[in-house]
Amino acid sequence: MSPVARPTQEPSVWKRRIQSQGALAALALLLLFGGLRYDEFLGTQNIAFLSASTSKFGLIAIGMAFVIMSGGIDLSVGTVAVLASVVAAQLSHHGVIPAMVGGVAAGLLAGLFNGIAIARFKLMPFVVTLCTFIAARGLALAISNRETVAISYETGFDQLADGVLLGVPVPVWIAGLAFALGALALRFSRFGRGVLAVGGNEEAARLMGLPVERIKVSVYALSGALAGLAGVLLAAQTSGSPTEGAGWELIAIAAVVVGGTLLTGGEGSILNTLTGVLLLAVILNMINFENGYTDGPHLTLGSYWQTIVRGAFLLAVVVLQAKLTRRGAAVH
Template structure:
C-alpha cells in the first residue's frame, strides 16, 4: 500500500534548495576585509565609541531590512517602510508624555496598522505590491506631516522614553539588542517554522503554492504586517534616539533596505533568501558609509551625504547584474 505524502513533505520537496552559501561567504568576506582595512587605516575605527555608535544608529536600518527581506522573499516589495517609520516616530513622540510604554506601543501600532493595510490591499484587492506600498508611503508621509504640524515633535524626557534609543544594557546599546532579538525571531521563523517554507514557496510561485493548499493570503498578510511592525519599531527608536519625531525622515530608507536585502543574496523575484545574510548586507552598507565618514575626517576626500545615495545605487545595480548573470548561468549551463 502506497503512502500519500503529507503536505509538509510536498512543501519541503517543492521549495527550491538554492545555495546561498556563496552570497553569504562573499558578504562576510567583504565585511571582514572592511574591518581590517578600517582598523589599519584609522586610529579609532575599532574604538568602543565608534562601534557602539555604529550599532546604535544602524539598528533602525537593520530592522527595516529584515521586514523588507521577508516581503521580497514572497516576490513582493514594500516601499512604505521609510514613510511608516517617519509616521511611527511622530506618533511615538506625541504619546511619549504618557509614558515610555505608551509611546512604544503607539509607534508599534502605527507601523502595524500600515502593514496590515498593505497586506489587505495586496491580498484582498489584488493590487500589485509596488503600487499598494507606494500609495501607503505617500499616505504615511502625509499623515506624519499632519500629525506633527509640518515640524519635528519633541519627545518627553520625563518618562524615560529616550532610554529606548540612547541607553545601554550590559554595555550594549538597547537598539542593537532589539535588532538582534528581531533577527533571531526572523531566523527561527524562516529556518525552523513552517511559515518560512510557505514564504519561500509563495515567492517561487504563488499559483503553485495555492494548488498545494498553502495559506497564501494569510501568509502574505502576515509578512506585510511584520514589515510594517518592524518599520514602526524603527520609528520608535528614531524618535527616542534623536529626541524628536521626524515627519520628513525616512526618505530613501526603503532603498537602503532593498540594497541590504539584495546584497545579502536574496533574489528580487522571490523564493530565495536568508535572514543572516540580510543582516550582513545591512552591516556591509553601513560600514561603507562609516569608512567614508572616517575618510572625510582625514581630509583626503570630501564627500557629502548625497554620495551615500550614489554608492547605495551603485551597490544595488552591481549586485542585481551579478544575480542576473548567475541565474542565467544556472539556467544555461
C-alpha cells in the same frame, strides 16, 4: 553522482556561496582595511555608535527581507517609520510602553492595509506600497502640524536610544533579538517555509494547500510593524520629525539584496540580511572617517557620496544576481 547530474548541481552550489558568503567576505575585508587605516575605527565608541544608529535600518531590513522572499516589495517602510516616530513622540509623555505600542501599532495598521490590498484585491505591490508611502508621509505631516514633535525625557523614553544594558546599547539588543527571531522563524517555522514557497511559485504553493493570501498579509503586516518599531527608535534617538526617512526603503532593499536575497523571491536569509545591513553601514562609516583622515593622501567625499554608494552597490548586486540566475537557468 552521475556525470549528468553533477553539472546541474555545481553551479547552483556556487551561486549560493557567492550570494551568501560574498557580502560577509567583503565586510571582513573592509573592517580589516578600516582598522589598519583609521584610528578608533574599531574602537568601542565607534562600534557602539555605528551599531546603535544602524539598528533601525536593521529592523526595516528584516521586514523587507520577508516581503521580498515572498515575491513582493514594500516601498512604504520609510514613511511608515516616520509616521510611527511622530505617533511615538506624541505618546512618549504617557510613558515608554504607550509610545512603543502606539508606534508599532501605526506601522502594523499600514502593513495590514498593504497586505490586504495586495492579497485580497490582487493589486500590484509596487503600486499599493507607493500609495501608502505617499499617504503615510501626508498623515505624519498632518498629525505633527508640519512641525517636529519633541519627546518626553521625564518618562525615560530617550533611554530606548541612549540606554545601555550589559555594556551594549539598547537599540542593538532590540535589533539583535529581532534578527534572531526572524532567522529562527524563517528556518524552522511553518510560516517561514510558507514564505519561501509562495515566493518560489505561488500557484504551486496554492496547490500544496498553503494559505497564500494569509501569508502575504502576514509578511506585509510584519514589515509594517518592524518599520513602526524602527520609527520608535528614531523618535527616541532624535524626535518625531515628519521630514525624516527619505530613502530608507532603498537602504533596506539594498541591504536585503546585498545579503543575497533574490529579488524574484523564493530564496533568502535573515542572517545574510544582517551582513548586508552591516556592510552598507561600514561603507558609509568609512566615508566619514576618510573625510577626517589627515595622516596621508585621502579622498574628500561629500555627504551625497553616501547616496551614490548605496545606489552603486544595489545596482552591482542586482546585475550579479541577474547573471547568476541566467547562468543557473541555462544549465538547468
